[in-house]
Amino acid sequence: MKKPPPKAIRQNSIGPVILTAKGMHTFLGLKSVWFHKLVKDGVLPKVGTGAYDPMDVTQAYIEHIKDGATRQAASSSLDDLRDLKAREIKLNMAKKDRELISMDEALAVIEEITGQFASYLSGLPAEITGVVRERQRIDAIIDEGKQRLFDRFEETASAFASSGKASEAEAEDDAN
Structure with a gap:
């Protein structure tokens, strides 16, 4: 056995x-x-x-x-890729829904509005007074203000274009 x-x-x-x-x-x-x-x-x-x-x-x-x-x-790599693709889809949807615009579009809108405002300011001296000397004084004040406005626009546009953030000078002005 x-x-x-x-x-x-x-x-x-x-x-x-x-x-x-x-x-x-x-x-x-x-x-x-x-x-x-x-x-x-x-x-x-x-x-x-x-x-x-x-x-x-x-x-x-x-x-x-x-x-x-x-x-x-x-x-893990596939998860990273999926996350990246999901972010891309969200950005495309936000752009399509007009919640997100390109930097060029934003700057063009700001430039258009700033130009219209400056144009309106140029006509103000004639609306305010008929006295030539007074018009010249007001015109000089407005020209100085417009120049500061255009300079600020250029600074902000450059800061946004290079870093995507507003300039530090703008943050200081907002604090004042």
Whole structure:
């Protein structure tokens, strides 16, 4: 009568070591369910029914872990790409809904409004008085104001074009 095979069969130092499923998943530190799932998925090789070569299984398990780390890194890159694409879509939608305009459009609108305002100011001296000397005095004051306005526009436009932020001088003026 044959006696049943032991749970873990070990040959002498010359022959291979073969472990049972229980011995193998204990050796790897895995839960039985997870170990059997990896075997079923073909990740971990079997020598025979319920028999596993610890060397082959350990190498296969290490490769599986490395592959998982590589997939995780690739997944992270894909997440970054998805986030970038979502941001691009949001920006395009905001532009389409006219919630966002280009810098050139914004500067053109500001330039148009500033030009109209300066044009109106140029006609004010004649509306205020008929006295030539008084018109010249008012005109000089308005010209000085228009020049400051145009200079400020150029400063702000340059600051926005280079950094996307208003100039520090504008922030100081707002504080005063």
